[in-house]
Amino acid sequence: MGDAAEGGxxxxxxxxxxxxxxxxxxxIAARQPAVSQGEIAETIGVTSQAVSDYVRDLVEAGYxxxxxxxxxxxxxxxxxxxxxxxxxxxxxxxxxxxxxLGSVEVDAAIALDDVAEGREVGLVMRDGVLHANPxxxxxxxxTVTSAEKGEAVGIADFEGVxxxxxxxxxxxxxxxVTDDDRPDPDVISAHVPDEGLVxxxxxxxxxxxxxxxxxPDIRFGTAEGVAEAGMLGLDVLLVxxxxxxxxxxxxxxxxxxxxxxxxxxxx
Numbered sequence: 001m002g003d004a005a006e007g008g009x010x011x012x013x014x015x016x017x018x019x020x021x022x023x024x025x026x027x028i029a030a031r032q033p034a035v036s037q038g039e040i041a042e043t044i045g046v047t048s049q050a051v052s053d054y055v056r057d058l059v060e061a062g063y064x065x066x067x068x069x070x071x072x073x074x075x076x077x078x079x080x081x082x083x084x085x086x087x088x089x090x091x092x093x094x095x096x097x098x099x100x101l102g103s104v105e106v107d108a109a110i111a112l113d114d115v116a117e118g119r120e121v122g123l124v125m126r127d128g129v130l131h132a133n134p135x136x137x138x139x140x141x142x143t144v145t146s147a148e149k150g151e152a153v154g155i156a157d158f159e160g161v162x163x164x165x166x167x168x169x170x171x172x173x174x175x176x177v178t179d180d181d182r183p184d185p186d187v188i189s190a191h192v193p194d195e196g197l198v199x200x201x202x203x204x205x206x207x208x209x210x211x212x213x214x215x216p217d218i219r220f221g222t223a224e225g226v227a228e229a230g231m232l233g234l235d236v237l238l239v240x241x242x243x244x245x246x247x248x249x250x251x252x253x254x255x256x257x258x259x260x261x262x263x264x265x266x267x
Contacts, residue, residue, distance in 0.1 A: 020046060022085055024054040025078060028064060033071045106156045111147040119143045121155065125164040128232035138163055167196065167234040169226060169252055169259040173242045174205045188212035191262065193235040199226050201248065202241030209239050223251035230257035 027040040037055065041048040055072065058064040063078030074082070109132040115121060122137020123130060132143065132153050139160035147153035172191055175181040188209055192198055198214055199221030200206045209216050218225060221238055226248060229236050240248060245261065252259040 028072050029074045032073045035072045106154050108152045109155050111151055111153045113149050117146045123162050125162050125233055128234040164233040167230040169230045169236045171261045172239045174208055177204055185212035188214050191237050196235030199238045201244045204241050205239040223248045227251045227255040227257050
């Protein structure tokens with residue numbers, strides 16, 4: 001058994017022979033009982049003679065049972081061996097994804113000025129979008145691409161915390177089309193945030209906002225999208241049909257976004 005769980009490479013990756021042996025057994029399991037050694041050779045990129053040698057080795061190890069006329073079947077011992085090595089590989093890949101790839105994570109920001117690759121920049125949040133400031137800042141990163149002012153630039157090696165406040169979401173309920181209430185469109189303009197977004201969820205909500213003369217910033221106000229806008233520091237007026245509201249408020253609570261449901265008497 002390999003030591004992938006402890007951080008080492010699994011047995012099947014220790015050398016080319018181990019890796020090829022694993023590949024051959026996988027191909028036999030996928031193609032059994034009628035197995036073409038030539039097809040396996042072409043698939044994994046080795047010679048037919050090499051496949052023949054590996055098959056003979058697997059038969060001797062008790063992992064494969066040989067029948068007549070090119071018929072092979074993987075034994076219970078062979079299946080157990082495959083499972084154990086595959087588990088090792090999965091553990092190893094999980095470590096690569098979390099520890100290795102995660103440590104070199106690359107994000108994107110909008111360049112506030114021209115910036116060259118390899119430059120340390122400050123990070124600031126503006127209008128819910130991360131910006132890279134060549135002049136510096138309390139939170140920093142290093143550019144992994146170059147960019148002109150206004151372009152997206154790749155950044156990595158983050159340090160510090162980007163300083164910004166979470167936004168507030170105000171939820172304005174709109175009755176369904178079967179309800180006798182007919183909201184006054186003027187109520188929309190009375191609650192539009194001075195600096196923020198207007199999102200709508202549901203056809204009745206869209207109709208009300210359209211009649212008010214306000215252009216919604218978010219036409220399809222999903223619970224995830226509205227919550228993310230709030231998390232990124234934007235104030236949002238969410239105009240939503242009543243049956244959409246529980247889904248939105250649940251997501252806002254889960255995301256710790258400050259929110260309030262406006263009194264329906266506002267209509």
